[in-house]
Amino acid sequence: MVILSACSSDTVRPGVPNVPVNEQISVNSLQYPMLRQDGGYAYIQGGYRGIIVVRQNASTYYAFERACPYDPDANCGVVSADQSNLFLTHSCCGSQFNFQGAVTSGPAVYGLLQYRTSLVNNILYITN
Numbered sequence: 001m002v003i004l005s006a007c008s009s010d011t012v013r014p015g016v017p018n019v020p021v022n023e024q025i026s027v028n029s030l031q032y033p034m035l036r037q038d039g040g041y042a043y044i045q046g047g048y049r050g051i052i053v054v055r056q057n058a059s060t061y062y063a064f065e066r067a068c069p070y071d072p073d074a075n076c077g078v079v080s081a082d083q084s085n086l087f088l089t090h091s092c093c094g095s096q097f098n099f100q101g102a103v104t105s106g107p108a109v110y111g112l113l114q115y116r117t118s119l120v121n122n123i124l125y126i127t128n
């Protein structure tokens, strides 16, 4: 019998797998209209299960892995911005993170995996 469980609390937490990350986006692209304002964000490909890019200000952007640090392989989705646009949440069992990637509500105990970013001439390079 196979039991699908998204948030079992009786197992050791697997870490988010360390996959090669090497993405670049133009932060001014029409593809990412929300990156034009502070606090805006965009979902892009890459990482283990996708990456969310958050604009802190015009010169500072963060990039977080969308796999939940509580259960990276949860089969019920990935971390997304909630309707308030103030928090990143994982709908499986409700872990919540702020836009700096820190846990604000469990069951997750670790913050979102953060990737390195560097901005050169409006191109944001995302690596690990």
Ligand code: FES
Binding pocket: 006, 007, 068, 069, 070, 071, 072, 074, 090, 091, 092, 093, 094, 095, 106, 107, 108
């Ligand atoms: S796996 Fe349950 S909150 Fe992320």
